[in-house]
Amino acid sequence: MARVVNFAAGPSCLPEEVLKQAAKEMLDCNGSGMGVNEMSHRSSTFQKIFDETEALVRELMNVPDNYKVLFLQGGASTQFAMIPLNLGIKYNKAAYVDTGTWSTKAIKEAKRFITVDTIASSADKGYSYIPKNVVFQGDYDYAHITLNNTIKGSHWEYIPETNGIPLVADISSCILSEPLDVSKFGVLYAGAQKNLAPAGVTLVIIREDLITDKPLDKTPLMLTYKTHSDKGSMFNTPPCWNIYMMNLNLKWIKKLGGAEGMAKRNHEKADLLYNYLDKSDYYYATVEKGSRSLMNVPFLTYEKDEEKAKKINKLFVLGAEKEDMYNLAGHRSVGGMRASIYNAMDIKGVQKLVKYMEKFAQENLRK
Ligand SMILES: Cc1ncc(COP(=O)(O)O)c(C=O)c1O
The missing domain is CATH 3.40.640.10 (Type I PLP-dependent aspartate aminotransferase-like (Major domain))
Incomplete structure (x- = not known):
């Protein structure tokens, strides 16, 4: 594989x-x-x-x-x-x-x-x-x-x-x-x-x-x-x-430029993901602006019905796996989704995730 x-x-x-x-x-x-x-x-x-x-x-x-x-x-x-x-x-x-x-x-x-x-x-x-x-x-x-x-x-x-x-x-x-x-x-x-x-x-x-x-x-x-x-x-x-x-x-x-190099790399990734989440009418970031992690990005959909939300989250995670993106389920204590984008993750990984999120949102908004 x-x-x-x-x-x-x-x-x-x-x-x-x-x-x-x-x-x-x-x-x-x-x-x-x-x-x-x-x-x-x-x-x-x-x-x-x-x-x-x-x-x-x-x-x-x-x-x-x-x-x-x-x-x-x-x-x-x-x-x-x-x-x-x-x-x-x-x-x-x-x-x-x-x-x-x-x-x-x-x-x-x-x-x-x-x-x-x-x-x-x-x-x-x-x-x-x-x-x-x-x-x-x-x-x-x-x-x-x-x-x-x-x-x-x-x-x-x-x-x-x-x-x-x-x-x-x-x-x-x-x-x-x-x-x-x-x-x-x-x-x-x-x-x-x-x-x-x-x-x-x-x-x-x-x-x-x-x-x-x-x-x-x-x-x-x-x-x-x-x-x-x-x-x-x-x-x-x-x-x-x-x-x-x-x-x-x-x-x-x-x-790659030490801590400064990592900061640049990490801000680029995190900005891409948070900006997408903030303008989305399907997903939202769960943490307030001004307190957000560069490394761990939890997010949810706006679905209010708990059972439906759970199903959607599961579909999201399984669909991502079909596209070779793994470990996107939120921690078992909080549910939802979480993307951890540590130093080793490159921007291409986050670009691929955002593209998948757009597609998943479009498909599920129509339902
Ligand atoms: C912030 C933080 N502190 C402590 C721990 C516990 O670390 P360890 O499993 O090395 O004991 C973790 C594990 O994920 C963590 O994220």
Whole structure:
């Protein structure tokens, strides 16, 4: 089967040239006579890949020198616990903003360890917007936001004022999609499986003064940032293959102009899709203007009858598959449709989708 246009929300499509390069090196990486999957993480061949990957993260994200870059495991979900365990140590209290599924989960997990104040939420309108004018203040160890909400399709277009409270952000679904000022944050974390690499490695960028050797009582060593920071992310065996794939992917991003290049590419795709949705009398984007994600675009038809709408959505998704476009169903918790258009998706994929949407609308409007 030929490759399809893959709108998956994560794990999601990777650049074809990255996959081809990895396939080429599967049996012999850099003349070592073995593939990355087979070599010691302490070998010079792998260490070189590792160092280069960290240097690429630092370069592409413009990471200041007083931040550590860590390559961890356990997905972004493990960060939901590591953050309160390691940062919630003075006031045992943090402030969160609830912007939908992933931030709701982060809040629930943090509450197992510390006191959490949810200082703003967009639950009142089905998480279809990012709360405006959020300001954090008070005796909090940290403030937490989910910068891009993969499921609901919203995105913070401003960085909230925290009055000196370290700001922590989950950037799993928007990392390197556009430039981001790392110096405004205490911790940034991202599961890799959208814009960086296959699932299995989690990137953490943490300001050095937030790395403590006294996390909350009985915090496992593996969940202590200091453990990994002291050992250069090699306290135990790191996810070597995923780091290698990240390396290839970061080189691809660099070749295409880095974060600025990605922003241009991503705005072009997102503008095409949102402009079409905004002028359509058949579909609409579910997220308010000013809060829309560059990466995840959920949409619905104007059909009000719930049963009919469900049928139409299903027909839409099946029809798209017939034209080699996959994974357009909305998340199971929200329904409808969602197109995830991460860095690796090219404009042709979105053009093909819009063409199909026009055709589908015409056919179904006549019914
Ligand atoms: C914004 C966000 N945070 C956290 C997660 C959970 O990530 P993981 O599966 O790596 O634990 C996801 C997964 O899709 C996500 O999109």
